[in-house]
Amino acid sequence: MKKRYLALMLLLSTFLFGAKADSSIWGNNLLSNILEYDKEGSLHMGHYFTVIQSTYIQPMLLFVLIVIPLAFAAHYFIVGPKVFSHSGKSIMVFSLFKRINHALAAISFMVIIPTGIIMIFGDFFGGGAFVRFCKGAHAIASPLFMISVIPMLLTWMKRMIFSPKDDIRWLKIVGGYLSKEKKPIPAGMFNMGQKIYFWFVTLGGLVMIATSVILYLVDFELGIFTSMGLSQIDVLRISALTHNIIGIFIVAMFMVHIYMSVFAIKDAYKSMIDGTIPEEEVKILHSSYYKELQEKGEV
Amino acid sequence: MGEFARLNFYCDEHRCINCDGCSVACAEAHELPEYISRRKVITMNEGIENMEYSLSIACMHCTDAPCQQVCPVDCFYIRADGIVLHDKDKCIGCAYCLYACPFGAPQFPLDGAFGTKGVMDKCTMCAGGPEETNSHEERELYGQNRISEGKVPVCAAMCSTKALLVGDSAKISDIYRERILSKGHGAKTQPYGWDVAYGKKL
Amino acid sequence: MANTWGYGAMTNSLGDIQNAKAIIIFGANPAVNHPVGFQHFLKAQERNNAQMIVVDPVFTKTAAKADIYVRIRPGTDIAFMYGMLHLIFKNGWEDEDFINDRVYAMDDIKAEAAKWTPEKVSDVTGVPAEKLIQVTKLYASAGVGTLIWAMGLTQHSIGSSNTRLAPILQLALGNMGKEGGGTNILRGHDNVQGATDMGCLSDTLPGYYGLSEGSWKYFASSWGVDFEWLQGRFKSSEWMGKKGFTLARWWAGAINGKDGNDQIHNAGTGLKNLFVMGNGITSIAQQAKVKEGLDNLDMLVLCDPFVNEAAILTDKQDDVFILPAATQFETSGTVVATNRSVQWRTKVVDPLYESKTDQWIMFELAKRLGFYDEFTAGMKIKENKKDFTWPEDATDEIARIIKTIGLTGWTAKRVKSHTENWHMFDQISGRGYGKMKGEYYGLPWPCWTEKHSGSPVLYNTDRSVAEGGMGFRNRFGLEHDGTNLLAEDGSAPKDSFIEGGYPEINKDNIEKVLGITLTEDEKAKIGKNWKVDKSNIIVEKCMEKGLAPYGNAKARAKVWTFPDQIPMHREPLHSPRADLVKEFPSYEDKSNHFRVDTKYISKQTEQEWVKDFPINLVTGRLVNMNGAGMENRASKYLAALSPEMFCQIHPDLAGKYGIRDKSMMWIHSPEGTKIKVKAKYSFSVSEDRIFIPFHFAGHFQGEDLTHKFPAGTAPYASGESANTVTNYGYDIVTQIPETKGGLCRIEYAKEEA
Ligand code: HEM
Ligand code: SF4
Ligand code: SF4
Numbered sequence A: 001m002k003k004r005y006l007a008l009m010l011l012l013s014t015f016l017f018g019a020k021a022d023s024s025i026w027g028n029n030l031l032s033n034i035l036e037y038d039k040e041g042s043l044h045m046g047h048y049f050t051v052i053q054s055t056y057i058q059p060m061l062l063f064v065l066i067v068i069p070l071a072f073a074a075h076y077f078i079v080g081p082k083v084f085s086h087s088g089k090s091i092m093v094f095s096l097f098k099r100i101n102h103a104l105a106a107i108s109f110m111v112i113i114p115t116g117i118i119m120i121f122g123d124f125f126g127g128g129a130f131v132r133f134c135k136g137a138h139a140i141a142s143p144l145f146m147i148s149v150i151p152m153l154l155t156w157m158k159r160m161i162f163s164p165k166d167d168i169r170w171l172k173i174v175g176g177y178l179s180k181e182k183k184p185i186p187a188g189m190f191n192m193g194q195k196i197y198f199w200f201v202t203l204g205g206l207v208m209i210a211t212s213v214i215l216y217l218v219d220f221e222l223g224i225f226t227s228m229g230l231s232q233i234d235v236l237r238i239s240a241l242t243h244n245i246i247g248i249f250i251v252a253m254f255m256v257h258i259y260m261s262v263f264a265i266k267d268a269y270k271s272m273i274d275g276t277i278p279e280e281e282v283k284i285l286h287s288s289y290y291k292e293l294q295e296k297g298e299v
Numbered sequence B: 001m002g003e004f005a006r007l008n009f010y011c012d013e014h015r016c017i018n019c020d021g022c023s024v025a026c027a028e029a030h031e032l033p034e035y036i037s038r039r040k041v042i043t044m045n046e047g048i049e050n051m052e053y054s055l056s057i058a059c060m061h062c063t064d065a066p067c068q069q070v071c072p073v074d075c076f077y078i079r080a081d082g083i084v085l086h087d088k089d090k091c092i093g094c095a096y097c098l099y100a101c102p103f104g105a106p107q108f109p110l111d112g113a114f115g116t117k118g119v120m121d122k123c124t125m126c127a128g129g130p131e132e133t134n135s136h137e138e139r140e141l142y143g144q145n146r147i148s149e150g151k152v153p154v155c156a157a158m159c160s161t162k163a164l165l166v167g168d169s170a171k172i173s174d175i176y177r178e179r180i181l182s183k184g185h186g187a188k189t190q191p192y193g194w195d196v197a198y199g200k201k202l
Numbered sequence C: 001m002a003n004t005w006g007y008g009a010m011t012n013s014l015g016d017i018q019n020a021k022a023i024i025i026f027g028a029n030p031a032v033n034h035p036v037g038f039q040h041f042l043k044a045q046e047r048n049n050a051q052m053i054v055v056d057p058v059f060t061k062t063a064a065k066a067d068i069y070v071r072i073r074p075g076t077d078i079a080f081m082y083g084m085l086h087l088i089f090k091n092g093w094e095d096e097d098f099i100n101d102r103v104y105a106m107d108d109i110k111a112e113a114a115k116w117t118p119e120k121v122s123d124v125t126g127v128p129a130e131k132l133i134q135v136t137k138l139y140a141s142a143g144v145g146t147l148i149w150a151m152g153l154t155q156h157s158i159g160s161s162n163t164r165l166a167p168i169l170q171l172a173l174g175n176m177g178k179e180g181g182g183t184n185i186l187r188g189h190d191n192v193q194g195a196t197d198m199g200c201l202s203d204t205l206p207g208y209y210g211l212s213e214g215s216w217k218y219f220a221s222s223w224g225v226d227f228e229w230l231q232g233r234f235k236s237s238e239w240m241g242k243k244g245f246t247l248a249r250w251w252a253g254a255i256n257g258k259d260g261n262d263q264i265h266n267a268g269t270g271l272k273n274l275f276v277m278g279n280g281i282t283s284i285a286q287q288a289k290v291k292e293g294l295d296n297l298d299m300l301v302l303c304d305p306f307v308n309e310a311a312i313l314t315d316k317q318d319d320v321f322i323l324p325a326a327t328q329f330e331t332s333g334t335v336v337a338t339n340r341s342v343q344w345r346t347k348v349v350d351p352l353y354e355s356k357t358d359q360w361i362m363f364e365l366a367k368r369l370g371f372y373d374e375f376t377a378g379m380k381i382k383e384n385k386k387d388f389t390w391p392e393d394a395t396d397e398i399a400r401i402i403k404t405i406g407l408t409g410w411t412a413k414r415v416k417s418h419t420e421n422w423h424m425f426d427q428i429s430g431r432g433y434g435k436m437k438g439e440y441y442g443l444p445w446p447c448w449t450e451k452h453s454g455s456p457v458l459y460n461t462d463r464s465v466a467e468g469g470m471g472f473r474n475r476f477g478l479e480h481d482g483t484n485l486l487a488e489d490g491s492a493p494k495d496s497f498i499e500g501g502y503p504e505i506n507k508d509n510i511e512k513v514l515g516i517t518l519t520e521d522e523k524a525k526i527g528k529n530w531k532v533d534k535s536n537i538i539v540e541k542c543m544e545k546g547l548a549p550y551g552n553a554k555a556r557a558k559v560w561t562f563p564d565q566i567p568m569h570r571e572p573l574h575s576p577r578a579d580l581v582k583e584f585p586s587y588e589d590k591s592n593h594f595r596v597d598t599k600y601i602s603k604q605t606e607q608e609w610v611k612d613f614p615i616n617l618v619t620g621r622l623v624n625m626n627g628a629g630m631e632n633r634a635s636k637y638l639a640a641l642s643p644e645m646f647c648q649i650h651p652d653l654a655g656k657y658g659i660r661d662k663s664m665m666w667i668h669s670p671e672g673t674k675i676k677v678k679a680k681y682s683f684s685v686s687e688d689r690i691f692i693p694f695h696f697a698g699h700f701q702g703e704d705l706t707h708k709f710p711a712g713t714a715p716y717a718s719g720e721s722a723n724t725v726t727n728y729g730y731d732i733v734t735q736i737p738e739t740k741g742g743l744c745r746i747e748y749a750k751e752e753a
């Protein structure tokens, strides 16, 4: 008896959903959405979305995917990597918690970014099952990123605050990456480049998360948007554009991040595995941090 | 029908009475899942004297279809008679077409991985899809292909007041003009929505 | 209507509405209930610039298309119509010639109308005086106007007065018998007209023949059965002539006056068995009583394609039988449309699964009850056959017997040829062309002979009788109070042998009226009068002379056998205006009204209802459903359009009771019953009334009964029946329930998790 009742309720509940009577996209405001589409006084978001999505997104991403590697290649061949011996004394910098945290973020990015790129170039991959699989993977990896980005933000935030003294000087010499010399670079535990990346990925990541949740849920209604006079369809349009444009920036940053940690500073990525950085590397690339450690007597 | 005939929809807001005959006929004919309504009837200003009107809305099969422009996997194709169709095997369910569409036509079952959007479904003007015409596969994916049998799309055929018309744009414009003139509503030159769907000049 | 001019049916047709210059709609919502037919209204607006006026308590989908909408208080249509008549007579807008030649007792109406000044009307109906004036002026001066109504006019304790005054309004304006005019009552379902024509009523035999012995004898001989045998089927001969219970109050028979319920007059016994064939008895007023009635039965048989929810409603456990009936697509036969025209319906598929056609069920029942031979004898008479072919022989039997409404021309062969050639008829006039020339689509009755064209517009004197013309029927005698009841000179149909009025034709007056002499052979064959003349000689002779067999008389504005000789406004039994109840009280209580004692004034004055029940309750239909909605709610897509029972309520009214949009609310009726439904904010209703659709069942007073469905038969949507809270109250003549003007009380319902 109970079972039947349950089945019935389930059946009924699918109906409620199915009825779409109160849908915020296909419901009663569909008509006003239509009437406003690209009309004077509207946001013209449908139009902008169509133009930007159809003509700019792919070229922008393509540009990033071609120009950045080219720049790296040039740098690698002209300036070359910085190599610090990993056999000498190392300093313990990253706790296990931070490393796991980073690993999670890294894994999720490893999935999210290529799949994101594949989706944007979906036509190149012929659409269908493969791209659909990537879309699934993209969505499934997202929660991983979501759970890692918050602790990351909290634990590293303090160290990521800009210190004008070092950071401006760092910027002036572009982190010393344009010369082969190993002379101390003004930087704390994280240099200006890392900080920019960090803020971009965390804050940008939060935006990505927010927009992705909107894209995932599709049909819902939020008081803030409605009070701003935004229709749900425009919210979706804005989210999709934001997701893609910021996504492209993140792709670019991510590539720089990888290049730095793997090639520009040879084997620097290992620090995220065992938590240590060669003392020499710290001394040169994070001179202020080294001084700080010296003052505390930790080196 | 002339060589360059384009098939268009037109819903006469003076005639539509929100009986949902079109949407139910569509769902029934194509055996759509309950959460997909290729056609929707919407009433504005319900209960307000002299302001209430209803319209039946589905894909308008636009000229320069925005959906086609934004689709990342290029799964749309436009037939010579103007019907905008898409390939469900290619579609990845990104919903970009929905964002681009002026008419909110594309819809999505939430049956993808992790509850994400599944493959898009929209009105086919009862013309099936890229699979072999009238094949089992076509029917499963896109519903009936009535156009291939020379039939009128089922929604328009079922419309109780003949508010919803479908056919050659020139003929529909004529009917529209005739109705408007006889009603004395003056000089509206195009049915609502046509400027967006089919461009300014027809 | 039948009491005004002879026949109670739509006088014109849906297509003919396109000829109207003005359309006034009382208590009908064709946009929702007749969506396809509504096309003609819209075309009239488009092509004819017809002005559409909608008079309704609720701003309906029809009102949305109207040029003028009039929000009227439920149950005050008579006041409104008298208000119109007041202005018509005052301004001389009436059609004097028409009234003089073809109407009796319009002066009485004029006298009553004089009392209904716009101010008085405004007070009673809630319609501003200016609006009444605007509407009347527009309608009276538009040229020909058509008047439409449906259940919003009939379902009142004064329903039968409503349906008399509306025709009187048309008579005053001379809008009768004209293309684009007429009183076009909209039948609510497929073949309702056919069902009433065939006598699905408790006070007539098929074809509206009365219950007199003469009628019974005519049928006995036409059916080929013994009159004595027929009589023997009744308890005693006197019961043969008595009206039965009605659909509205059969349950009173089952309850049999127990626990203070209304007493019955049923030969000393209650109703024991109920056999329901395709009727949503869960959408009948006073569901709590219906349930009580069901519980009190010995046996209940329900035949329907879907489970009739009466089976769910009752607590009765044993002797409830559900028979699987086939649908219309699984059988064939004739159906009659709202405009009195007939169509053939062909079978699409054989009955599915174990379902059986209605006729199969009836034949088997007749066999088991032991009168199968008598039951089917009538079908074999025409060609003196051994066996019959269903349904052709049944159709021919109807054509052979039913003279009153002129079904003689409806032979199976003709009906089929019309349906097969439906494309050869004009959509507006129904006129045939090509090989169908000279006939009207579906042969709208009266279709006097097997060659007659059918009559698309009743009482039209611009055409000859052969082409469907006729005057009003001579049904109420030749004179009343010394006044001639026959039509005046010059008002006979075209090509008539007689210029003016003439009586209905019978054996005795035929030679004199028609100016002919019958042969001895004819004299031997001819029946007593045109209604029972099996030889059809009377009709044939009339056709030759261009006369309508039923005469040419005046329509009457006064029905001297009714409690109100001319229609009078009386407040609903449950009226929101206590002051007006004193001024316009209801009728005296009526004993033995279709076998049940029925309360009027005693109910109305039992207490001041409006004190506890301040809100008007209006019920009506949804476009995706009909009747009790059981078959519609069993359709996935239709159910999805309205998955839940709801109540349309104005936000301001809801606000007073703390009812939010989409929250649950209770509706209480004066009968002590209640339903729990979802509130739906709407501006279609004003702040003093709520609207609820009546297509739901399966819940009862807050309790979900759907677990009682046999496995797998529950519909996709269930809910409270609106009729659980419709009020007590029945029409004084027809006993139709007063569902369109009751009272209720509402409150917010807490949602238990
Ligand atoms: C930074 C973290 C990111 C997160 C948390 C994230 C998450 C998501 C999620 C949850 C969706 C919706 C999935 C769905 O409903 O099917 C989505 C969609 C999408 N993302 Fe990302 N994403 C991120 C970065 C990126 C990047 C870097 C790109 C491109 C380079 C990208 C491209 C896309 C595209 C094209 C879609 C649209 C497909 C869709 O709506 O399903 N995303 N993203
Ligand atoms: S209405 Fe929408 S889905 Fe249809 S063709 Fe136009 S843009 Fe595409
Ligand atoms: S949902 Fe499918 S059809 Fe629509 S844009 Fe995305 S891939 Fe193309």
Ligand code: SF4
Binding pocket: B025, B026, B027, B029, B038, B039, B058, B122, B123, B124, B125, B126, B127, B153, B154, B155, B156
């Ligand atoms: S044309 Fe066909 S698919 Fe499109 S809305 Fe009408 S019935 Fe549905």
